[in-house]
Amino acid sequence: MTAVEDRHGIHPDEFDEWTRILARTTESVRLELIDGMIRSTVVPDGDHGRIIQWLIRICMQSRPELWLHQDQGLKVQTYRNGRARPDGSLAPSEAFVGQGEWAEPDQVLMTVEVTSYDSDTDDRDRIEKPRAYAQTDIPVYLLIDRDNCVVTVHSEPDGVRYESVHTVPFGKQITLPDPIGITLDTEQLKEWVR
Template structure:
């Protein structure tokens, strides 16, 4: 996996999808993404990372039971869908991805979620590349739970290049997720799931 993913390679979405399928069969749990034509490996989540997604899933189910926060769905991103991303969570109507396959059309997605890892690529991947790719795709909200800085950032009002509005709060403060999600998060529990 490292030979394919470490130095970024320019690749078409079709070739990427085939390589990702082959690698997933060879290396259980391999997670690849294609952002800006470059193949990148995404670290496997740790237990605290998983617990954060469980926490957010429970909140979404409680307040918006018609939606599902999918922790595994890949989506097509960027201009003309030339990228492939696998967010840590993809919030969409319950049956939005039925029949879509591994890389779904992002049109029904209301929000994507990324929980930062402790690897060296997090800064570039979660704070620069992903917000731009999700904004270009027109996904209404991007929620980044930053375990290193103990902050939650909500990106909203996507344009063709970036999110026009970013609101950041420290763990322990409330953060309102506006429409189309319409949920207010009490971020206090996040303090328990960081190093």
């Protein structure tokens, strides 16, 4: 595993083969390919899962025509040479049917990440993924940051970065802009942090 993590410039097809091999041998690690570098994350904890459940319920009540798909791999970045596995992707319920492990993100309205308690969270969730999702023109990126007890909404992708970034502490309301149009009351998030 260490040799794979240290490699730069891996081709997406080679990465796809690595993920197939790893999936047969372990369920405790998830791999992503961002900026040509392989990133690994541990399987989320119970509070992480509860936050996703909370968000699924809100999305279903507010936008029943959409679904928050969990852990669907997406082809990201300018030329779709990256592979990201967001904690959630808000899209029509049939958006990924027949697409396999790494889907085209064209129907994704929002990606969601909930920070994990690991050493790569800062680079991965706060720097690399917002850039990758903006390059892919995903309209909204929602980061639920358990380390800093804040929610950050990135919107208005320009093909390089998100032009609008709005952050509030847990306990405040924040509106997910169009095309989402949902307001989140983040008070309950205080219960699911260390």
